[in-house]
Every structure is written in C-alpha cells, then in structure tokens.
Amino acid sequence: MDKEKRQKLEENGWAVGSVDEFLELTPEESAYIELKLTLATNLRQRRREQHLTQVELANLMHSSQSRVAKIEAGDPSVSLDLLVRSLLTLGVTQSDLAHMISPAV
Amino acid sequence: MDKEKRQKLEENGWAVGSVDEFLELTPEESAYIELKLTLATNLRQRRREQHLTQVELANLMHSSQSRVAKIEAGDPSVSLDLLVRSLLTLGVTQSDLAHMISPAV
DNA sequence: TGAAAGTATGTCGCATTTGACATACAATAG
DNA sequence: CTATTGTATGTCAAATGCGACATACTTTCA
Numbered sequence: 001m002d003k004e005k006r007q008k009l010e011e012n013g014w015a016v017g018s019v020d021e022f023l024e025l026t027p028e029e030s031a032y033i034e035l036k037l038t039l040a041t042n043l044r045q046r047r048r049e050q051h052l053t054q055v056e057l058a059n060l061m062h063s064s065q066s067r068v069a070k071i072e073a074g075d076p077s078v079s080l081d082l083l084v085r086s087l088l089t090l091g092v093t094q095s096d097l098a099h100m101i102s103p104a105v
Numbered sequence: 106m107d108k109e110k111r112q113k114l115e116e117n118g119w120a121v122g123s124v125d126e127f128l129e130l131t132p133e134e135s136a137y138i139e140l141k142l143t144l145a146t147n148l149r150q151r152r153r154e155q156h157l158t159q160v161e162l163a164n165l166m167h168s169s170q171s172r173v174a175k176i177e178a179g180d181p182s183v184s185l186d187l188l189v190r191s192l193l194t195l196g197v198t199q200s201d202l203a204h205m206i207s208p209a210v
Numbered sequence: 211t212g213a214a215a216g217t218a219t220g221t222c223g224c225a226t227t228t229g230a231c232a233t234a235c236a237a238t239a240g
Numbered sequence: 241c242t243a244t245t246g247t248a249t250g251t252c253a254a255a256t257g258c259g260a261c262a263t264a265c266t267t268t269c270a
Contacts, residue, residue: 028193035189035199053216064259069218079227079257081185084140088133094140098207102200158246169229174248184227184257 033074035101039083040074042100046090047072061089137185140206144188145179147205151195152177166194 025033047057054068061068063082071078071086087097130138152162159173166173168191176183176191192202 028190031193031199032190035202038199054218055216058259062259064261065217066219066261067259069216073218075219077257079184079186080189082257084185085133085137088136094136095207095209097140098203101206102203104200159248160246163229167229169231170247171231171249172229178248180249182227186257187227 036078036080036083037074038100039080039087040072043083043087043090044072046087046092050090052090057086057089061086138179141183141185141188142179143205144185144192145177148188148192148195149177151192151197155195157195162191162194166191 047054052060054065054072058065058068063086067078067082068086071083084097092100152159157165159170159177163170163173168187172183172187173191176188189202
C-alpha cells in the first residue's frame with residue numbers, strides 16, 4: 001500500500017532476496033516486491049546479454065527508454081504486467097520465467 | 106492489442122496450453138494470455154481447496170466478489186498484477202508460482 | 211579533456227485497471 | 241417450488257499505469 005516504503009526499499013543496494021518485513025510489510029507485500037525485483041534484475045541481465053540498449057528494447061516493445069529504465073529499476077509505478085511483457089519480448093519462455101522465480105527449479 | 110480477440114479466446118473451453126497463433130497473435134501475446142489463464146485456473150483451484158468463497162477471498166484481498174469472478178474468468182480487464190497478488194493472498198509461494206508457470210519444474 | 215552514447219529521474223495528459231454496486235444466473239437444500 | 245448461497249456480467253467514477261518528453265547523470269572512448 002505505502003508507496004514511499006517501497007521506494008525506500010528499492011533504493012540503493014538491496015540484494016535480491018533480502019527485502020523482508022523490517023518495515024511493516026505484510027508477507028504478501030514482501031513477496032510481491034521481491035518477485036518484481038527478481039524479474040527486473042533478470043530483465044537487465046538478459047537485455048545486456050543480447051547486446052541491446054534500453055532504447056532498442058523500448059522500440060521492440062513499443063515503449064520508451066524512460067519506461068525501460070523504470071522497469072529495470074523496479075520502480076513502483078511499473079506493473080508486473082509490463083515487466084513480464086518485456087521479458088517475453090526478449091524471448092523468455094515460461095520455463096525461463098519459472099527458473100527466475102524459483103531458482104531451485 | 107485487440108481486446109475482442111482475447112475475449113473470444115478466453116471464452117468457453119480452451120484447454121490451458123492450447124491458446125496459440127490461430128488468430129493473428131504474436132508469440133508474446135499468446136504466451137501472455139496463456140500465462141494469465143494458467144494462473145487464473147490455479148487461483149480458482151486453490152481458493153476452493155481452502156474452502157473459501159469468492160466473497161471471502163475478496164475480503165482478504167480488499168477487493169470485491171465481482172472482481173474475483175473476473176480474475177478467475179481470465180477477464181481481459183484484469184491485470185497480471187492483480188492475479189498474482191490474489192495468489193499471494195492465498196499463501197502461494199514463489200516456488201508454487203514457478204510450478205504453475207512451468208509444470209515440468 | 212570533452213563529445214557521444216547510454217541510463218536515470220521527474221512530470222504530464224491520456225488510457226487502462228480498480229473496487230463497488232446492481233442485478234442476473236446457477237446450484238443446492240429444505 | 242422457492243429460499244439461500246455462490247457466481248457471473250455490466251457499468252461507472254476514481255485510482256493507477258502508461259508512453260512520451262525534458263533533462264540530468266554516467267560511462268566510454270578518442
């Protein structure tokens with residue numbers, strides 16, 4: 001619910017997996033944020049592997065560079081929808097997605 | 106892009122996994138819709154397993170019965186965001202999610 | 211050093227998604 | 241049959257997410 005909290009959490013240097021109830025976040029909120037951060041990190045990684053700039057990815061998905069930057073930053077203004085769609089644009093499969101979400105897979 | 110197409114696709118009896126490019130859907134669009142349908146189906150299943158009504162789930166996630174009905178129906182007006190959040194409300198873990206997305210896991 | 215390419219951040223108007231409400235339909239029991 | 245409980249469908253105002261733009265910061269390489 002509280003956007004400011006999320007902003008704070010996502011700022012500067014939270015290792016993926018460490019976002020937890022240290023502010024008054026419900027487990028679902030934590031899980032949701034963690035999920036977004038995981039996917040965001042993977043997006044950046046994949047984009048770079050494919051030697052694409054944010055501008056190029058933005059064009060591929062008919063969006064803008066600034067949006068891509070926000071997606072990768074895990075900005076609270078970005079939905080899971082857009083995050084997942086951008087991954088799909090990079091050719092990520094459902095199986096790939098599953099592995100991102102639960103590496104133990 | 107085309108909402109009507111998606112409506113059609115989601116109507117009556119598409120086995121999960123069978124939504125494909127048989128209308129002019131791009132691979133990403135197909136994948137996105139398939140993903141939503143998979144999660145929607147799982148949501149209904151889990152809700153029932155926990156002996157919850159749509160009204161009860163709606164209260165848990167601070168939404169309304171009609172929204173829950175739409176989520177489970179894979180209504181195009183429902184975002185992945187809301188879908189995933191509703192699953193998290195039911196206590197679904199990242200690992201659970203991964204298994205839903207890619208059963209082979 | 212400095213120009214160029216890439217990325218980050220803030221804002222805005224428009225579009226989509228939301229919860230809520232009304233109401234219709236479905237299934238079950240009494 | 242007919243209440244009751246559960247689900248589906250349509251609509252709407254308000255909230256949220258969106259692409260786009262402007263602009264600042266960062267990195268790279270001559």
